[in-house]
Amino acid sequence: MNIVVCIKQVPYPKDVKLDPKTHTLIREGVESIINPFDMYAIEEGLRLKERYGGKVTVLTMGPPQAEEALREALSYGVDDAILLSDKAFAGADTLATSYTLAMGIRKIGDVDIILCGKQTIDSDTAQVGPGLAIRLNIPYVTYVRKIVHLNSKKIRVERIMDDGYETIDLNLPALFTVVKEINEPRVPSLRHKLRASKTRIPIYSAKDIGADIKRLGLNGSATRVINVFKPQRKRKLEWIEGSVEEQVEKLLDRLRTHKIIG
Amino acid sequence: MDYFLTEEQIMIKDLARQVAEERILPVRAKLDEEETFPWELMKDLAQADLFGICIPEEYGGLGGGCFEYCLAIEELARVCIGVTTTYAASGLGAYPILLFGSEEQKQKYLPEIASGKRLGAFAITEANAGSDAGSILTTAAPDGDHYVLNGTKQWITNGGEAEIYTVIAITDRKKGARGASAFIVEKGDPGFSFGKKEKKMGIRSSATREVIFDECRIPKERLIRREGMGFVIAMKVFDISRPGIGALAVGLAQGALDLAVTYAKERVQFGKPIISFQAIQHMLADMATNIEAARALVYAAAKFVDSKPKDASKESAMAKMFSSDMAMKVTTDAVQILGGYGYMRDYPAEKMMRDAKILQIYEGTNQIQRNIIGQALNREYKVRRK
Numbered sequence A: 001m002n003i004v005v006c007i008k009q010v011p012y013p014k015d016v017k018l019d020p021k022t023h024t025l026i027r028e029g030v031e032s033i034i035n036p037f038d039m040y041a042i043e044e045g046l047r048l049k050e051r052y053g054g055k056v057t058v059l060t061m062g063p064p065q066a067e068e069a070l071r072e073a074l075s076y077g078v079d080d081a082i083l084l085s086d087k088a089f090a091g092a093d094t095l096a097t098s099y100t101l102a103m104g105i106r107k108i109g110d111v112d113i114i115l116c117g118k119q120t121i122d123s124d125t126a127q128v129g130p131g132l133a134i135r136l137n138i139p140y141v142t143y144v145r146k147i148v149h150l151n152s153k154k155i156r157v158e159r160i161m162d163d164g165y166e167t168i169d170l171n172l173p174a175l176f177t178v179v180k181e182i183n184e185p186r187v188p189s190l191r192h193k194l195r196a197s198k199t200r201i202p203i204y205s206a207k208d209i210g211a212d213i214k215r216l217g218l219n220g221s222a223t224r225v226i227n228v229f230k231p232q233r234k235r236k237l238e239w240i241e242g243s244v245e246e247q248v249e250k251l252l253d254r255l256r257t258h259k260i261i262g
Numbered sequence B: 001m002d003y004f005l006t007e008e009q010i011m012i013k014d015l016a017r018q019v020a021e022e023r024i025l026p027v028r029a030k031l032d033e034e035e036t037f038p039w040e041l042m043k044d045l046a047q048a049d050l051f052g053i054c055i056p057e058e059y060g061g062l063g064g065g066c067f068e069y070c071l072a073i074e075e076l077a078r079v080c081i082g083v084t085t086t087y088a089a090s091g092l093g094a095y096p097i098l099l100f101g102s103e104e105q106k107q108k109y110l111p112e113i114a115s116g117k118r119l120g121a122f123a124i125t126e127a128n129a130g131s132d133a134g135s136i137l138t139t140a141a142p143d144g145d146h147y148v149l150n151g152t153k154q155w156i157t158n159g160g161e162a163e164i165y166t167v168i169a170i171t172d173r174k175k176g177a178r179g180a181s182a183f184i185v186e187k188g189d190p191g192f193s194f195g196k197k198e199k200k201m202g203i204r205s206s207a208t209r210e211v212i213f214d215e216c217r218i219p220k221e222r223l224i225r226r227e228g229m230g231f232v233i234a235m236k237v238f239d240i241s242r243p244g245i246g247a248l249a250v251g252l253a254q255g256a257l258d259l260a261v262t263y264a265k266e267r268v269q270f271g272k273p274i275i276s277f278q279a280i281q282h283m284l285a286d287m288a289t290n291i292e293a294a295r296a297l298v299y300a301a302a303k304f305v306d307s308k309p310k311d312a313s314k315e316s317a318m319a320k321m322f323s324s325d326m327a328m329k330v331t332t333d334a335v336q337i338l339g340g341y342g343y344m345r346d347y348p349a350e351k352m353m354r355d356a357k358i359l360q361i362y363e364g365t366n367q368i369q370r371n372i373i374g375q376a377l378n379r380e381y382k383v384r385r386k
């Protein structure tokens, strides 16, 4: 089983600041962590490997400092790490990010399972997983809470929903984005930490992955962040008074006038 | 203070701290309150490879020494010495095998302890033999290809939970101090069972239990080294384990200092944070200084042990005694700085103070440590006069 886990390095939530001019996150000099949901993806990758054999590779697109996130992933026991880093990747939105990751995965070659977090905590779009699957032309399931079983061709997963869960069978290769209910991540191990500190992590550029420069970074992004602002709260508070019956009548009235009930 | 640790030593420290903060901290009060054995945490420590720190690589460990072990113990102890005692007692069970075991015994038992798959324990104390270990009554009699053990050991840390026990028993009463031997007993051996589980003042998540040998038959290959070595083995084991008790004390005291300083900066009386009162500052200053002194002594003793000297009894007794007396004082002062809140179970200070007391008692009381140091001095100066 060849498993790839996509992880993103994100700023530690307590330290987040926005650049007032560019409206982007200030990432320099801020303590970084692996996106918390990606920790569950790493753990699931390791568990699949322990159950079914194979190899787990972590992949990230990011600045050179994202290497730290990869080293941390290695300390949990993943086998390999690859960093996609190039000035041309900068400013990528979900479109450009998923294209770049797809090209990186093509370069890795035969992959059976791709795991992503359900979303990041710094941008929250939850689009990269599905976008990546589409570009690789493989099936995907989001919000996976359990991988029930798998053989070399087929896999059964459970997908969390608001009011229960779905059981889905699909063919491999496939991509899954996982929720935190899926497992409890382990602690790192000393042996793997020692190995991680000595591992040379390959860095792939746009050229290395054979990417089309027009589809990368800001160039390849369909979105531009124009402004970031705090929404103004426009809330009105009204006390409904009277006996219980009167209150109910008045409330129903209000709900009807605002067309909340028919 | 910067001890100029190597990259690997820093890694051990960081990892132990991460496990302590992420896993132990959220549950320590509950474990204490409910007196539950921390199996989940033992699995985390095993996953982190922390059980293998001072076991050689050829037996599945990481090949570190007493010093590296102390670094891990100290970080874990900052958060809970109940859990850390459980962890360290497994190592205590492994030491007799590590130091004196046959190649077969090492191959069989050390990898299991190093991986944390099975816990170890060490059993010498009995109801009527504490400091006076020479008066133990448990016997081991040869019988064909077996030894048959009879007797009851008391207050055995990890009793009932551990699977590998090193046990000191009398093989020839007539030979006095040369009449005891060390054996490996496994959970599940016929005639081996567990008695009363103690209710304790502190380190309540650790298991302290009677272990009972009733016609307990074990194969002859479970004897460690040879008959008559029991007390020598026990003493040598304590010589390398006692810096670890010092590390428990340093970690515990550091945790208490962290708490006391943080609290003193926040608590306002007479319109000022109490840390602005010189009386409080002086207490904190003494606490911090004594911790640093104990740490220096523990690290020095541990490194001395790692240099494999002929005799480390004095140095390791000093590290154990000085640090545990220090931790008792520092945790008591931490409660004082927190005032009434310190006495309440809402804060960890009272637990730290309850926990600290054991460090002055187990692995030889601090009176016994002073005896060891005194006797060593007596020997040293005799030698020099010649």
Ligand SMILES: Cc1cc2nc3c(=O)[nH]c(=O)nc-3n(C[C@H](O)[C@H](O)[C@H](O)COP(=O)(O)OP(=O)(O)OC[C@H]3O[C@@H](n4cnc5c(N)ncnc54)[C@H](O)[C@@H]3O)c2cc1C
Pocket: A006, A007, A008, A023, A024, A025, A035, A037, A038, A041, A059, A060, A061, A062, A091, A092, A093, A094, A095, A097, A101, A115, A116, A117, A118, A119, A120, A122, A123, A124, A125, A126, A127, A128, A129, A223, A225
């Ligand atoms: C409105 C908006 C504002 C933005 N603001 C900023 C900003 O201020 N600063 C800035 O730098 N960027 C910004 N971006 C870009 C944003 O960081 C990218 O869209 C990002 O590369 C992917 O989106 P996401 O973080 O929401 O990932 P999601 O789609 O939420 O992530 C899902 C999963 O995909 C995987 N994944 C995501 N990104 C990567 C990656 N780089 N490498 C490997 N795996 C990955 C992970 O497994 C992750 O759990 C913004 C984007 C938008 C749409």
Ligand SMILES: Cc1cc2nc3c(=O)[nH]c(=O)nc-3n(C[C@H](O)[C@H](O)[C@H](O)COP(=O)(O)OP(=O)(O)OC[C@H]3O[C@@H](n4cnc5c(N)ncnc54)[C@H](O)[C@@H]3O)c2cc1C
Pocket: B089, B122, B123, B124, B125, B129, B130, B131, B132, B154, B155, B156, B157, B158, B200, B208, B358, B361, B362, B363, B364, B365, B366, B367, B368, B371
């Ligand atoms: C929580 C806990 C866990 C333990 N875990 C283990 C374990 O895993 N394995 C194990 O084998 N044992 C264990 N013990 C036993 C521990 O090592 C003994 O309690 C300790 O050695 C002291 O023995 P004692 O309690 O019988 O005290 P005693 O020996 O009866 O001592 C009573 C008092 O007299 C003092 N005293 C005794 N002799 C002298 C002397 N010659 N000079 C000066 N003062 C003296 C002592 O210092 C003490 O203050 C544990 C004990 C506890 C409480």
